[in-house]
Amino acid sequence: MMDLNNRVAIVTGSGSQRGIGREIAGTLSSLGASVVIADMFQEGVDSVVKEIQDAGGKALGLVLDVTSEASVDQLVSKTLAEFGRIDILVNNAGISQKVTVEDMTLDDMKRIFNVNMFGLFLISKAVLKPMKEQGYGRIISLSSVSGKRGGGVFGGAHYSASKAAVLGFSKNLAREVAKDGITVNCVAPGLVNTDIWKSMPEEIAKTVIDSIPMGRPGETKEIASTIAFLASEEASYITGEDIDINGGSHMD
Ligand SMILES: NC(=O)c1ccc[n+]([C@@H]2O[C@H](COP(=O)([O-])OP(=O)(O)OC[C@H]3O[C@@H](n4cnc5c(N)ncnc54)[C@H](O)[C@@H]3O)[C@@H](O)[C@H]2O)c1
Numbered sequence: 001m002m003d004l005n006n007r008v009a010i011v012t013g014s015g016s017q018r019g020i021g022r023e024i025a026g027t028l029s030s031l032g033a034s035v036v037i038a039d040m041f042q043e044g045v046d047s048v049v050k051e052i053q054d055a056g057g058k059a060l061g062l063v064l065d066v067t068s069e070a071s072v073d074q075l076v077s078k079t080l081a082e083f084g085r086i087d088i089l090v091n092n093a094g095i096s097q098k099v100t101v102e103d104m105t106l107d108d109m110k111r112i113f114n115v116n117m118f119g120l121f122l123i124s125k126a127v128l129k130p131m132k133e134q135g136y137g138r139i140i141s142l143s144s145v146s147g148k149r150g151g152g153v154f155g156g157a158h159y160s161a162s163k164a165a166v167l168g169f170s171k172n173l174a175r176e177v178a179k180d181g182i183t184v185n186c187v188a189p190g191l192v193n194t195d196i197w198k199s200m201p202e203e204i205a206k207t208v209i210d211s212i213p214m215g216r217p218g219e220t221k222e223i224a225s226t227i228a229f230l231a232s233e234e235a236s237y238i239t240g241e242d243i244d245i246n247g248g249s250h251m252d
Pocket residue numbers: 012013014015016017018019020021038039040041064065066067091092093094095096115119142143144145188189190191192193194196
C-alpha cells in the first residue's frame with residue numbers, strides 16, 4: 001500500500017481547475033503527502049489549497065513562474081521554510097499551441113521551450129540540493145505521447161520537440177543522481193479528458209477516439225495514480241523510465 005506520510009511534494013501547474021496537476025496534488029495528498037500547489041495565478045492556487053485542506057490534507061499555495069529563476073528559488077526556500085524538506089517534485093506545468101511549422105515563429109518555439117523545458121530544468125536543478133542532503137528524492141515529469149511519435153491534434157512541432165527534450169533531460173539527470181537516492185522518471189500521457197478535450201470539434205474528437213485502441217481519452221485520475229506510484233517507496237528501483245499512459249495509442 002502506497003504511503004506518502006511525512007513526504008513533501010511540489011506540483012507545478014497544479015492551480016488549473018480541470019487540469020492534471022490538481023488531480024496529482026489531490027492524489028498525493030490523499031496518500032499522506034504535504035503538497036505545495038504552485039501555479040501562475042493566485043486564485044487557482046487558493047482554490048486547490050482550500051480543496052485539499054477541506055479534505056483534511058496539508059497544503060501550501062505559492063504563485064510560481066517556472067521560467068523565472070527568482071520565482072523558482074523562492075518556491076524552494078518557502079517550501080523548505082514551511083515543511084523542512086522536499087521529497088517529490090512533479091513537473092506538470094506546461095503549455096501548447098496549435099500551429100504548423102510553416103506558420104510558427106521563432107518566438108513561438110522559444111515560448112514553448114521556455115516553459116516546458118527550460119522552466120522544468122530550473123526547478124529540477126533547484127530541488128537537487130535539498131534532495132541530495134536528504135539522500136532521497138523523486139522527480140517526475142510530464143512528457144507526452146507527442147514527444148515520442150509527434151502530435152497532431154493539439155500540439156505543434158515545438159510542443160512535441162519540448163516533450164521529447166524532457167525525456168532526454170530526465171534520463172541524463174537520472175544517471176547523474178542515481179547514487180544520491182534520487183529517482184527521475186517521466187510519464188507520457190496520450191489524450192487526457194481535460195478542457196482541451198471538451199473544446200474539440202465533434203468530428204475531430206471522433207477521429208481521435210477512433211485512433212485509441214481503448215476507444216476513450218484518459219482520465220486525470222489515471223495519470224495521477226501512475227505518478228503517485230513513481231513518487232512512492234514502491235518505485236525505488238525505477239529510474240530513467242518513461243511510462244506511456246495512452247490507452248494503447250502508442251506502444252514503445
Ligand atoms: N491534457 C492532455 O491531453 C495532456 C496530454 C499529454 C501531456 N500533457 C501534459 O500534462 C501537463 C498538464 O496538462 P493539462 O492538460 O492539465 O494543462 P492545463 O493547462 O490545465 O495545466 C497546465 C498548468 O500549467 C500552468 N503553467 C503554465 N505556464 C506556467 C509557468 N510559466 N509557471 C508555472 N505554471 C505554469 C498553467 O497555469 C496551468 O495551470 C502539461 O505539461 C501537458 O503538456 C497533457
